[in-house]
Amino acid sequence: MSPQLPTAAQAKDQARQMRTKAGRDGAPLGHAKSLEIVAHRHGFRDWNTMSAAIANGPPHGWTVGSKVKGRFLSKPFTAHVVSVANVKPQWFRLELQLEEAIDVVNADGFSNFRSRISGVVGPKGHSMERTSNGHAQLEVDLW
Structure with missing residues (x-):
């Protein structure tokens, strides 16, 4: 193949x-x-x-090396796809290397910067997991 x-x-x-x-x-x-x-x-x-x-393949642009944009814990990011694996039809585990680290904590006295993230996203580019405000934990824009 x-x-x-x-x-x-x-x-x-x-x-x-x-x-x-x-x-x-x-x-x-x-x-x-x-x-x-x-x-x-x-x-x-x-x-x-x-x-x-x-x-059954990933949406256009979700291939290894592709550049993607989205939000993780409501924080915008730009990243490159490191790996993509089919979990079930139309659901994919993506591992993303962020171009710029993002702080995923909203507290003033504490920070937690992430430069690499992974998660499972479905046909609309959203994870099943939700944050406390109801938004998808991981959202990857579809091209």
């Missing part, structure tokens, strides 16, 4: 380009066959398997 999977739209565009080139070369290629070839090139046994893998 490729380390970075294309989106469904990118994979279908690869198949369309393949069909166009094959047609120009005088060897017409069907839609289904071109999708199967694209799947094989990415290490999958068939298009349905690849399509399912793409659908």
Whole structure:
């Protein structure tokens, strides 16, 4: 498998380009066959398997090395994705390296700076865990 999977739209565009080139070369290629070839090139046994893998993947921009923005304990941050793991369909554990450490304590006499955070976020980019004011503990903006 490729380390970075294309989106469904990118994979279908690869198949369309393949069909166009094959047609120009005088060897017409069907839609289904071109999708199967694209799947094989990415290490999958068939298009349905690849399509399912793409659908279960993280949202665009949530790949290792990507830059993301969000809020942790209501504090804004900008970070790079260190790791991403699928926990269950559409829920991902993200580990983030913050560009600038944030103080996650609201008290005047105490500080706790974080430069790396992790948490599980769902399809809307929010964690299930909530702070005392009802906001999601971790919110990662979707692109």
